[in-house]
Amino acid sequence: MKFNTKAIHGNQKHDPSTGAVMPPIYQTSTYAQKSPGQHKGFEYSRTGNPTRSALENAFASLENGKFGLAFGSGLAAIDAVMKLLKPGDEVISTNDLYGGTYRLFTKIYEKFGIKFHFIGFRNTNTLSKLINKKTKLIWIETPTNPMLNIIDIEAVVKIASQHKILVAVDNTFATPYLQLPLDMGADIVMHSATKYLGGHSDVVMGALVVNDKDLSEKLYFIQNASGAICGPMDSFLVLRGLKTLHVRMQRHCENAAIIANYLEKHPKIEKVYWPGLKTHPNHKIAKKQMNDFGGMLSFSTKGNYKVDAMKVVENLKIFTLAESLGGVESLCGHPATMTHASIPKEEREKTGVTDSLIRLSVGIEDVSDLIDDLEQALMII
Numbered sequence: 001m002k003f004n005t006k007a008i009h010g011n012q013k014h015d016p017s018t019g020a021v022m023p024p025i026y027q028t029s030t031y032a033q034k035s036p037g038q039h040k041g042f043e044y045s046r047t048g049n050p051t052r053s054a055l056e057n058a059f060a061s062l063e064n065g066k067f068g069l070a071f072g073s074g075l076a077a078i079d080a081v082m083k084l085l086k087p088g089d090e091v092i093s094t095n096d097l098y099g100g101t102y103r104l105f106t107k108i109y110e111k112f113g114i115k116f117h118f119i120g121f122r123n124t125n126t127l128s129k130l131i132n133k134k135t136k137l138i139w140i141e142t143p144t145n146p147m148l149n150i151i152d153i154e155a156v157v158k159i160a161s162q163h164k165i166l167v168a169v170d171n172t173f174a175t176p177y178l179q180l181p182l183d184m185g186a187d188i189v190m191h192s193a194t195k196y197l198g199g200h201s202d203v204v205m206g207a208l209v210v211n212d213k214d215l216s217e218k219l220y221f222i223q224n225a226s227g228a229i230c231g232p233m234d235s236f237l238v239l240r241g242l243k244t245l246h247v248r249m250q251r252h253c254e255n256a257a258i259i260a261n262y263l264e265k266h267p268k269i270e271k272v273y274w275p276g277l278k279t280h281p282n283h284k285i286a287k288k289q290m291n292d293f294g295g296m297l298s299f300s301t302k303g304n305y306k307v308d309a310m311k312v313v314e315n316l317k318i319f320t321l322a323e324s325l326g327g328v329e330s331l332c333g334h335p336a337t338m339t340h341a342s343i344p345k346e347e348r349e350k351t352g353v354t355d356s357l358i359r360l361s362v363g364i365e366d367v368s369d370l371i372d373d374l375e376q377a378l379m380i381i
């Protein structure tokens with residue numbers, strides 16, 4: 001089955017009791033049992049719920065994986081992966097990643113004796129040098145949030161597999177429409193389903209997909225034992241969102257390409273970060289591992305003036321100034337003070353998250369309206 005068909009039908013069945021084409025919202029916490037342990041596959045909705053199961057199956061199908069798991073947020077999904085580890089274990093991650101992930105690693109899991117190394121992945125020698133017997137997990141985002149760096153998944157997998165280290169890829173920015181990390185040998189794919197998978201800025205949710213049965217059993221155990229699940233209503237909404245993922249992503253990519261090219265020529269712009277631009281340092285890797293370049297881009301205004309960046313985001317009218325991304329509507333953000341404020345200034349500035357950086361989540365509106373909006377906001381500085 002091709003991706004566009006899978007987005008609608010992948011691993012889905014009509015509801016067995018009524019034939020309902022969309023799975024009903026099974027708004028129940030528990031299920032009747034004939035005799036203790038004798039039930040129809042569901043006991044308690046933390047452990048399993050038919051609407052959530054339908055969604056988890058869809059996640060697995062889209063990522064070309066065998067097992068899907070849904071969580072109450074993206075961070076809850078990452079948290080479940082971290083719970084595979086024990087004190088003394090080490091994790092190597094990218095130095096340019098979502099601020100909330102960095103906060104979870106450094107403020108929660110360092111306390112439990114897990115050591116994190118945050119590095120740039122441009123040169124895999126740095127990665128190889130850091131690996132030791134305690135290294136258990138490599139955690140990467142690609143494209144990264146917010147700098148849109150691209151990490152060569154196959155190159156990372158090649159190194160990790162020599163040492164039997166798990167590779168987890170946060171695929172939130174790319175989505176399975178653009179990139180399939182499991183096909184490239186990664187062990188775990190993670191999503192903030194709040195973003196493109198849901199697609200309508202109305203749900204907070206996380207997802208994991210894996211191929212290995214043993215790993216899936218460990219993660220299902222954690223999902224049930226820790227309990228950070230999502231509810232049936234949210235499961236239904238994301239399942240509905242998934243059915244248009246391919247159409248939305250196509251338009252997100254088209255609009256972002258036009259905007260990236262427009263911004264690159266704009267006299268008030270210092271630099272544009274979008275992996276589809278030939279000037280992007282990882283453009284070749286992006287071309288190799290992605291089907292297109294996505295709807296996220298960042299840019300910095302000339303002179304590194306925070307005040308200018310602030311004026312631009314305050315004056316955009318169609319782009320709403322807000323956290324989050326991946327919905328049908330265009331959003332803008334100021335990473336240094338918003339999504340990445342939890343990363344110390346010295347750390348974030350090393351990776352390019354300066355005070356003049358603006359991040360756009362390019363929506364699927366008419367692109368000429370989006371360009372006009374940027375034009376009028378940039379006139380103010």
Ligand code: P1T
Nearest residue numbers: 073074075098145172192194323324339
């Ligand atoms: O917000 P939540 O669903 O818990 O997902 C966390 C998360 C994980 N990974 C990436 C790459 C993310 O971008 C996020 C959430 N990011 C934002 C809210 C943001 O505006 O960047």
